[in-house]
Amino acid sequence: MQRLSSQLQQSNTPPELVSLIDLIAVACKDIAHRLQQGAMSGVLGSAGEENVQGETQKKLDVISNDLLKDYLLASGTVRGLASEEEEGIVAGSDKGGYLVAFDPLDGSSNIDINSMVGTIFSIFKAPATDAVSEQDFLQPGRNQAAAGYVLYGPSVMLVLSTGEGVQMYTLDQRIGEFVLTVEKVAIAKDTKEFAINMSNQRFWAEPMQRYIGDLLAGSDGPREKNFNMRWVAAMVADVHRILCRGGLFTYPWDNREPNKPGKLRLMYEANPMGMLVEQAGGLAYTDTGPILDVQPEQIHQRVPVILGAANEVATCVAYHAK
């Protein structure tokens, strides 16, 4: 049985990064415990506040954010934090070598129906500056030192990349430790499964209308095969399915709010998932090219996302080039 920290110590991961990932794992075990207690822990429902993006915060969004913040800031390994639930960056220790961006609770509308949610994180090396600023975070995802998520499902799983492929760990509740359960994740290049919120169909741009239209036409259409569709409404769970059994996931631009480039956030949703998908042999694109090459302009920036099976992502992207 290979535990998370011993597995990381055996790889080329710097010791400070091992401690940081370990700490994120500890915070997520705490979040998992509160989720499992459900209504008994009094954490369900809305906190009655809005976050910086005008969305209602769930109590658990706030609790998960505070837990991660407290654990990480106490550690001394973190120079600064950025979170979906924090308007600006939060300064950490001057001696900390890393910056962490996170979505403390992804898919939070699933909490009240006891469905899957997760925590997504992205880690960069902190540049050598005197005082940490938002500018330090605005690095392309290609620079990530590590990225991953914890999925709170029937089992609690930590999925991680430090740039040497993607590993999956499962929380062994008997010993309270994440143990290695998948050593090398690989996404098949072709697929017959896609994930998109179909209720937004009439709002999509024309290339996405055409692409999805051709998938829906199945064996009678130009793709000459039938496609299945899934949508969990938690990116973390939809991407987990893709890492386990393949597929394509997209949250495209749509014209409901034309000024917003998409729904998903670059720094703590698209970038970390982009790294995992590329490290597993898939592709992760936005409308201008690979997600990991996007130069961020602000920490809460949104991007259209198309990721998963390499050949299918390339096909979808080609519709946009026509």
Ligand SMILES: O=P(O)(O)OC[C@H]1O[C@](O)(COP(=O)(O)O)[C@@H](O)[C@@H]1O
């Ligand atoms: O409800 P929709 O429009 O289908 O959106 C679902 C998407 O929204 C998200 O829940 C956004 O994440 P948060 O819950 O962290 O805001 C994604 O995880 C998911 O893919």
Ligand SMILES: [Mg+2]
């Ligand atoms: Mg999210």
Ligand SMILES: [Mg+2]
């Ligand atoms: Mg969230």
